Amino acid sequence: MYKYLAAILAILPAAATLAQDARQEAIFSAFDSRVVNQIDAWFSDGDFPRCINFLQINHELKPFDYEVTTDLGWMLGNIERPDQELQVYIDYRKAYPNYKDAALPEATFYFLKKMYDKIPAILEPKMDMKPHPNNFRVLAHAYEKTGRLAESKATWEKYIKLMPSDDTARNNLNRVIKKLEENQ
Numbered sequence: 041m042y043k044y045l046a047a048i049l050a051i052l053p054a055a056a057t058l059a060q061d062a063r064q065e066a067i068f069s070a071f072d073s074r075v076v077n078q079i080d081a082w083f084s085d086g087d088f089p090r091c092i093n094f095l096q097i098n099h100e101l102k103p104f105d106y107e108v109t110t111d112l113g114w115m116l117g118n119i120e121r122p123d124q125e126l127q128v129y130i131d132y133r134k135a136y137p138n139y140k141d142a143a144l145p146e147a148t149f150y151f152l153k154k155m156y157d158k159i160p161a162i163l164e165p166k167m168d169m170k171p172h173p174n175n176f177r178v179l180a181h182a183y184e185k186t187g188r189l190a191e192s193k194a195t196w197e198k199y200i201k202l203m204p205s206d207d208t209a210r211n212n213l214n215r216v217i218k219k220l221e222e223n224q
Contacts, residue, residue: 079111088119099128103135110145125149133162140169147178156185167195173203177212184216189223192216 075098082090095112102108109132116125129146136142143162150158159182163175176199183192196213200206 088115091115092119103132104139106132106139106141106145113145113149122149122153140166140171141175142166144172144175144178147175147182151178151182154185156182160186160188160191167198170202173199173206176202177209180212180216184219189216189220193220 075094079091079094082088082094092112092115095108095115098108099105099112109128113125113128116122116128126146126149129149133142133146143166147159147163150156159178163179163182166175167179176195180192180195180199183189183195193213193216196209196216200209200213203209
């Protein structure tokens with residue numbers, strides 16, 4: 041009898057911890073939902089400074105969260121603060137060097153600003169981590185835009201091996217191959 045009582049008493053703290061974890065998860069989930077809804081409402085009202093303030097707070101609470109990071113950067117871009125937008129992306133990439141998509145927001149920023157030469161240095165280290173397909177696309181286009189056609193071709197080929205049904209990628213590869221042939 042004492043063995044059963046001891047076993048039950050030993051299990052109780054673990055069960056209490058699981059219940060507490062479930063409650064915490066429910067609280068955080070409700071908080072996240074409320075934050076998103078409130079930011080959407082402020083955005084619809086055109087209250088961008090309030091959106092940004094709330095996103096900054098949420099970013100401090102969850103600096104690892106890709107969506108919060110990109111939302112904050114995007115909003116800073118909306119109020120024409122590209123310096124702050126870029127800094128958010130750089131900080132994120134540096135804080136999470138082992139995250140396969142950590143460089144994508146920064147690379148996308150450079151791509152949209154036509155700063156193609158900055159992209160390879162930050163995306164190349166991620167390519168063996170099986171990142172999001174947009175990493176391949178941005179890198180391949182950046183190589184092409186900077187005249188590094190052989191690297192562009194190799195990147196498209198590597199990407200197509202992972203995503204063989206991407207017809208747009210095949211068209212891009214064919215365009216790069218044609219450019220290589222014209223340059224020979």
